[in-house]
Amino acid sequence: MNLNDTLMSLSNFAPEIFLFFMAMTILLAGIFKSLKKHVINITIVSTIIAMLLSFFAYTDDSVFIFNDSLIKSNVTEFFKIICYIVFLIQILISQKYLRDKELISGEFYSLLLFALIGCLIIISANNLITLFLGIELSSLSLYSLIALNRTSLISGEAAIKYFVLSIIASALILFGFSYLYGITNSLMINEIANYLSNNELSNLYLFSYILVFIGVAFKFAVAPFHMWLPDVYEGAPLPITNFIASIPKIAFFIFAYRFLNDNQILYDDNFSKFILYLGIFSIFIGNMYALAQQKIMRMLAYSGVANSGFIFLAIFASLEFNFSVAAFYVITYTVTTVSAISIITFISSNKFDVVYIKDLKGLSSKSGLISVLFMITLLSTAGIPLTIGFYAKYLVLDALVDQDMIITAVIVVLLTVIGLYYYLRVIWFMFFEKGFNSLVKSSGTINLIILSIIPLLIIAIFIFPDFVFSYLFAILT
Amino acid sequence: MINNILSFLIWLPIISGLMILFYKRNDAVLNFLNIIINFIVFFLSLILLNSYNQTSTNFQFIENTNWIPSLNIYYFLGVDAISVLLIFLNTIIFLIVSLYNSTLNLKNRNQYYASFLLANGLTIGVFSALDAILFYIFFEALLIPMFLIIGIWGGANRIYASIKFFIYTFLGSILLLIAFLYINSSISSFNVLSFYESNFSLIEQEWLFIAMAIAFAIKIPMFPFHTWLPDAHVEAPTSGSVVLAAILLKVGAYGFIRYVLPVVPLGASSLDMFFIILSLIAIVYVGIVAITQNDMKKLIAYSSISHMGFVTLGFFLIFQLFDSTKIQNDIVVSLSGSMYQIISHGFVSAALFICVGSIYDRYKTKKISDLSGLLNQMPVYSWFFVFFALANCGLPGTSSFVGELLIILASFKTSFIFAFLASSTLIISAVYSLWLVKRVIYGELKAGLNNDIDANFLEKIILFSLALIVLILGIYPDYMMTYMNITLQNLTNNIILKI
Numbered sequence: 001m002n003l004n005d006t007l008m009s010l011s012n013f014a015p016e017i018f019l020f021f022m023a024m025t026i027l028l029a030g031i032f033k034s035l036k037k038h039v040i041n042i043t044i045v046s047t048i049i050a051m052l053l054s055f056f057a058y059t060d061d062s063v064f065i066f067n068d069s070l071i072k073s074n075v076t077e078f079f080k081i082i083c084y085i086v087f088l089i090q091i092l093i094s095q096k097y098l099r100d101k102e103l104i105s106g107e108f109y110s111l112l113l114f115a116l117i118g119c120l121i122i123i124s125a126n127n128l129i130t131l132f133l134g135i136e137l138s139s140l141s142l143y144s145l146i147a148l149n150r151t152s153l154i155s156g157e158a159a160i161k162y163f164v165l166s167i168i169a170s171a172l173i174l175f176g177f178s179y180l181y182g183i184t185n186s187l188m189i190n191e192i193a194n195y196l197s198n199n200e201l202s203n204l205y206l207f208s209y210i211l212v213f214i215g216v217a218f219k220f221a222v223a224p225f226h227m228w229l230p231d232v233y234e235g236a237p238l239p240i241t242n243f244i245a246s247i248p249k250i251a252f253f254i255f256a257y258r259f260l261n262d263n264q265i266l267y268d269d270n271f272s273k274f275i276l277y278l279g280i281f282s283i284f285i286g287n288m289y290a291l292a293q294q295k296i297m298r299m300l301a302y303s304g305v306a307n308s309g310f311i312f313l314a315i316f317a318s319l320e321f322n323f324s325v326a327a328f329y330v331i332t333y334t335v336t337t338v339s340a341i342s343i344i345t346f347i348s349s350n351k352f353d354v355v356y357i358k359d360l361k362g363l364s365s366k367s368g369l370i371s372v373l374f375m376i377t378l379l380s381t382a383g384i385p386l387t388i389g390f391y392a393k394y395l396v397l398d399a400l401v402d403q404d405m406i407i408t409a410v411i412v413v414l415l416t417v418i419g420l421y422y423y424l425r426v427i428w429f430m431f432f433e434k435g436f437n438s439l440v441k442s443s444g445t446i447n448l449i450i451l452s453i454i455p456l457l458i459i460a461i462f463i464f465p466d467f468v469f470s471y472l473f474a475i476l477t
Numbered sequence: 478m479i480n481n482i483l484s485f486l487i488w489l490p491i492i493s494g495l496m497i498l499f500y501k502r503n504d505a506v507l508n509f510l511n512i513i514i515n516f517i518v519f520f521l522s523l524i525l526l527n528s529y530n531q532t533s534t535n536f537q538f539i540e541n542t543n544w545i546p547s548l549n550i551y552y553f554l555g556v557d558a559i560s561v562l563l564i565f566l567n568t569i570i571f572l573i574v575s576l577y578n579s580t581l582n583l584k585n586r587n588q589y590y591a592s593f594l595l596a597n598g599l600t601i602g603v604f605s606a607l608d609a610i611l612f613y614i615f616f617e618a619l620l621i622p623m624f625l626i627i628g629i630w631g632g633a634n635r636i637y638a639s640i641k642f643f644i645y646t647f648l649g650s651i652l653l654l655i656a657f658l659y660i661n662s663s664i665s666s667f668n669v670l671s672f673y674e675s676n677f678s679l680i681e682q683e684w685l686f687i688a689m690a691i692a693f694a695i696k697i698p699m700f701p702f703h704t705w706l707p708d709a710h711v712e713a714p715t716s717g718s719v720v721l722a723a724i725l726l727k728v729g730a731y732g733f734i735r736y737v738l739p740v741v742p743l744g745a746s747s748l749d750m751f752f753i754i755l756s757l758i759a760i761v762y763v764g765i766v767a768i769t770q771n772d773m774k775k776l777i778a779y780s781s782i783s784h785m786g787f788v789t790l791g792f793f794l795i796f797q798l799f800d801s802t803k804i805q806n807d808i809v810v811s812l813s814g815s816m817y818q819i820i821s822h823g824f825v826s827a828a829l830f831i832c833v834g835s836i837y838d839r840y841k842t843k844k845i846s847d848l849s850g851l852l853n854q855m856p857v858y859s860w861f862f863v864f865f866a867l868a869n870c871g872l873p874g875t876s877s878f879v880g881e882l883l884i885i886l887a888s889f890k891t892s893f894i895f896a897f898l899a900s901s902t903l904i905i906s907a908v909y910s911l912w913l914v915k916r917v918i919y920g921e922l923k924a925g926l927n928n929d930i931d932a933n934f935l936e937k938i939i940l941f942s943l944a945l946i947v948l949i950l951g952i953y954p955d956y957m958m959t960y961m962n963i964t965l966q967n968l969t970n971n972i973i974l975k976i
Contacts, residue, residue, distance in 0.1 A: 384617060398658050401658040406659065413651040421644060424640050427628075432628040432629060432635065465545055470546075
């Protein structure tokens with residue numbers, strides 16, 4: 001690797017490297033009392049700078065950097081920019097909540113940035129080792145972030161659960177990696193994925209892929225590997241839940257995309273059925289358990305399980321189409337979840353935690369705007385028209401029907417109808433009941449504007465969806 | 478402008494409804510704005526009614542834009558006589574509802590009006606969309622304003638009713654989506670016109686028919702799927718009930734005539750006996766259920782189901798008629814009977830719900846056993862109540878008579894049993910309508926019922942105009958018959974060609 005290559009690699013990876021140094025700086029700044037109050041602003045500014053760097057360096061061609069261990073293409077940059085935007089929304093909204101809970105500190109923001117960098121590395125990785133480093137970087141930061149609220153017992157429980165199960169998932173992924181390296185004699189993901197174009201599919205290859213994808217299912221919280229999710233959603237501080245629910249999902253989607261794109265294994269019956277059944281089972285479990293939940297975060301967690309099932313179905317459907325269906329689903333689900341959790345973060349405050357669904361009762365009389373925004377978000381998660389969630393579900397169903405899997409499609413939609421109930425229940429508490437017992441501060445105009453961004457996009461993209469579809473279709477082909 | 482009149486009709490109420498959300502200062506201004514908007518929409522639909530060319534078999538006022546090229550979905554609007562009449566019914570009812578609403582004492586008036594304006598635009602969208610997915614989007618989006626109307630402004634048990642309404646109808650419509658996707662996967666188009674040209678095998682048609690028919694049967698509603706309707710009606714505010722009965726049920730009927738009969742006639746004809754029997758059960762059994770009700774709204778709700786049974790009977794008789802007589806005109810008669818029943822029931826049920834709603838506003842009860850002798854206090858109201866009750870049981874001279882007569886005539890040509898059961902409605906509906914009148918309007922005034930406000934000016938106008946429409950349609954049915962004749966003949970041709 002000569003100097004030129006190094007410089008080229010550095011310049012192509014500049015946003016992440018910049019963020020890494022800023023995360024260090026924030027960690028240092030947090031020690032000093034006089035600088036401590038600035039850590040939020042530094043985090044925001046450096047995320048914006050990284051996003052702009054990434055945005056202006058956007059090109060359509062893909063380059064391999066750092067000795068082919070990382071890849072930078074329009075796919076990675078597009079999903080990274082979404083990560084940055086989502087991350088910005090999260091930290092902007094969470095300020096008041098964190099101040100109320102006295103969680104603001106240098107290490108909080110620095111760990112959050114490290115988690116983000118980990119996810120960005122997963123998105124970019126083309127080497128098994130780099131990929132694993134990315135996974136561990138984000139997971140380790142998240143373990144400590146979940147436990148950051150030291151006075152809370154459930155936070156500790158959530159952190160331990162997440163730690164143990166996530167370690168198992170990482171171990172499975174690593175186990176699969178070792179086999180893959182043994183079979184293909186390569187660490188490069190593109191070579192591993194292309195291996196089948198020259199070789200027969202062996203049982204060992206299939207087995208290692210299944211191990212890797214069980215790991216992915218853990219990270220996506222696809223049933224039956226979803227056990228950690230409700231506890232983490234409930235136990236972690238809301239901004240951390242918001243992070244876990246969104247950015248790692250995007251990262252692991254790209255992970256799945258790298259391993260499966262152009263890979264003949266998708267046409268293997270065993271593997272595709274494995275993905276399909278996991279998806280259906282997850283939709284079933286998610287919707288059934290969500291029905292019974294009284295706590296709003298647990299409800300959202302199980303709804304997340306159901307949606308991850310849909311993502312797996314979409315990945316299954318990419319057999320026939322390309323990954324744009326799954327990508328659209330992932331993006332839709334991520335932004336709507338971020339919107340939902342951000343709204344809950346905004347309503348919760350020091351004196352009043354939104355824990356139960358019934359805590360939301362009568363919200364519309366207190367703040368009509370927030371309840372309408374929340375309603376739009378929930379309807380989008382449920383897949384009702386006038387929101388982009390409709391297209392997300394529509395595309396998955398369309399793909400299933402096109403492959404003559406009508407029965408599967410019917411089962412899936414019937415489960416969705418059952419799932420509709422728990423979304424409607426939140427709406428009914430907000431709109432049909434009376435007596436909200438907290439003070440939603442109407443002062444945060446900027447926060448309200450930020451909260452409105454995603455719901456407005458949800459409706460705007462519903463009306464003009466074509467540029468999104470054609471763009472995703474173009475970059476993922 | 479005239480070329481884009483459908484877009485105006487759809488988007489004017491929706492956009493103004495969204496704008497009205499931001500205005501809540503003055504109730505009088507809100508009332509005025511709401512009435513004006515609804516009046517403009519009504520006026521536009523009048524223009525549509527007038528400039529529609531009845532002699533053409535084609536869809537008219539077509540707007541066709543490629544909305545989502547990558548998914549092959551078009552913004553494709555167009556109307557035939559069926560749609561025009563339904564759009565006209567829709568705008569009249571919403572105008573009347575907006576007049577009625579301005580007499581009410583409401584909380585969150587702007588949101589209430591906005592919901593109705595949204596429902597208005599979306600329903601027009603349902604009636605004019607010629608792309609299946611566009612239709613589906615309007616069809617399902619229509620649930621949201623109705624859900625909110627029932628849930629926020631409804632009665633004591635409103636939450637149960639609104640959730641049941643939403644989930645029930647959503648269940649049906651999502652099966653419809655699968656059916657559309659399946660059709661698209663084999664003919665790669667969502668265009669209704671290419672749906673009409675599709676040729677599916679019998680077994681495919683049967684499954685498609687089942688999926689689509691469940692969706693629309695829930696919406697109409699047909700007999701075993703009807704249980705959401707009484708709940709929704711009882712809990713909905715009066716204007717919500719009016720819209721529900723007069724418009725929403727017709728969306729289901731429209732779905733049958735637009736998407737089921739011409740697209741999968743083979744499937745429909747192989748399963749038609751089943752649906753005829755369900756329709757007859759709705760007519761007879763649900764009619765008897767209506768007799769036993771003690772809640773006036775519930776009684777009218779069951780009577781609606783029973784009347785809609787006539788509509789579906791008219792739809793599904795056509796295959797039996799084709800088998801037995803082979804005369805195209807008989808089929809047209811049966812379909813026109815159904816269409817007439819749809820329009821007529823829209824007006825009559827709307828009027829009845831307004832009557833009941835006004836009684837509820839004055840006496841705070843809907844229970845028949847709590848009321849008696851209202852004639853003594855409200856003579857004008859009582860007159861209208863009696864009139865519409867008579868119209869409801871199909872008195873000759875009112876609009877309901879025409880539709881029911883045509884369908885009974887058609888059923889005589891197929892089987893005596895069908896005709897016998899169908900005509901029994903003339904007795905059953907007379908029993909529940911007249912007995913209702915006897916108990917509520919006539920008799921001694923019950924002690925404790927104190928109210929000396931008869932119908933006010935606005936209510937008189939509303940009820941009078943509805944009564945006038947019912948009479949005109951009843952005495953001079955020929956206008957509407959000729960209006961839709963060509964369209965129905967064309968539809969019949971399409972169906973006959975495929976079976």
